[in-house]
Amino acid sequence: MxxxxxxxxxxxxxxxxxxxxxxxxxxxxxxxxxxxxxxxxxxxxxxxxxxxxxxxxxxxxxxxxxxxxxxxxxxxxxxxxxxxxxxxxxxxxxxxxxxxxxxxxxxxxxxxxxxxxxxxxxxxxxxKLFDFTEILYPQDDDALIALALMREARGLNHIAYAFLSFWRVLELAFPEARERVTWMSKVLPKLSGSDVQAALKSIADAGIQDVGRHLYESGRCAIAHATGKPIVNPDDPRDAERLFLELPLVREMAVRAIEDRFGILTQSAEFDLHLYELRGWKRVLGRGLI
Known part of the structure; x- marks a missing residue:
């Protein structure tokens, strides 16, 4: 402008x-x-x-x-x-x-x-403006729901509900529990970022070996249900602190699930594949010629 x-x-x-x-x-x-x-x-x-x-x-x-x-x-x-x-x-x-x-x-x-x-x-x-040289639109209904859950989870100012929304992405991408557990065991060691490494270290220091099961039982189930143990207590600051520390794990797994299951790449993945260079040419050539 x-x-x-x-x-x-x-x-x-x-x-x-x-x-x-x-x-x-x-x-x-x-x-x-x-x-x-x-x-x-x-x-x-x-x-x-x-x-x-x-x-x-x-x-x-x-x-x-x-x-x-x-x-x-x-x-x-x-x-x-x-x-x-x-x-x-x-x-x-x-x-x-x-x-x-x-x-x-x-x-x-x-x-x-x-x-x-x-x-x-x-x-x-x-x-100033968004770059709309290329705007994606998935055709798969589950992919659309996954993006909606990601938008919601990233926008929530509530750690526990954000954790639960990210986990819903995992369940949507891998409905079968056994498939989801297998996928998580492969992906968790590959996640990067200082907040991810801090979370993994904290879980390891607590003597927990099965990270995926811990996130499921002490995170997903403990937030969603009030009839079993453990339970996330809104009045206990220790629960809030633990969830805050572990939230990056489920967040990054949700991102990877959308990439792996639905083939929708993040900007960083497109950068690694140099797809941003193709986008630049699209801007030069124009939509009509393309």
Missing amino acids: RDENGKPRPVEIQGREAKYDQAPDLLQRGHWVCLNIEPSCSWPVWPQSLDFLGHKIWIIPLTLEDHPGVAIRRPPEMKTEEAERLLYRFLSVLAWQNNCGITVAYRSGGSLPSMVGLNKKYGFSLR
């Missing part, structure tokens, strides 16, 4: 009216459906649109007054529920490609893409 003098616009939050200056299409009246979000990734300060499954979706920027989000001017034949489902699925794809969580705070809409007012003014990470 450039100003009236041709200079690049700074990355800073603008007022509500600025988005209409750059995107007059947002002033077109119709049946607008909007999802107001609270992202954990940087969000644009200028509007942009893209074609997603044959429909024009708008990125609604963060403004001084309103929540950011996504919107669609739905055609008459599309129901509101269908429009919301499309926006949710787009957010899940966007969250996966940006390695972040995106929480839907409110739903809004009307004859114009009206967003809900902000209840905070600071703490946001900003960017």
Whole structure:
């Protein structure tokens, strides 16, 4: 984005009216459906649109007054529920490609893409625009649900429920317990990252040898159920501290499960395979020629 003098616009939050200056299409009246979000990734300060499954979706920027989000001017034949489902699925794809969580705070809409007012003014990470040179869209229903669970888990500000959501990805990718256990035993030693290594060391120091079983019994089951032992007690800070330390293990396994089971690569995997170089050529050649 450039100003009236041709200079690049700074990355800073603008007022509500600025988005209409750059995107007059947002002033077109119709049946607008909007999802107001609270992202954990940087969000644009200028509007942009893209074609997603044959429909024009708008990125609604963060403004001084309103929540950011996504919107669609739905055609008459599309129901509101269908429009919301499309926006949710787009957010899940966007969250996966940006390695972040995106929480839907409110739903809004009307004859114009009206967003809900902000209840905070600071703490946001900003960017000019998203790179939509290539936007993925899995065809498999389970893959779509897996991305939705990842978006939710990464956006949750609750350790135990985030742990459970990540574990649901594992169960979705490997429904059979025996297959899941075998896969986990192969993947766990290959996980990298300082937080992962710290978690593995803590578990080893406690004399636990079967890491996968420990995560299942002391994590997944202890969070989901209150009838057995162990149980995660919200009033016990030791449980919260342990789950916080072990959360990276189940998070990274969920990422690997989506890659291994559904073939959806992370940005780092695409970088290792040099797929980002192909994306650059796509931008040069253009969608029509490709």
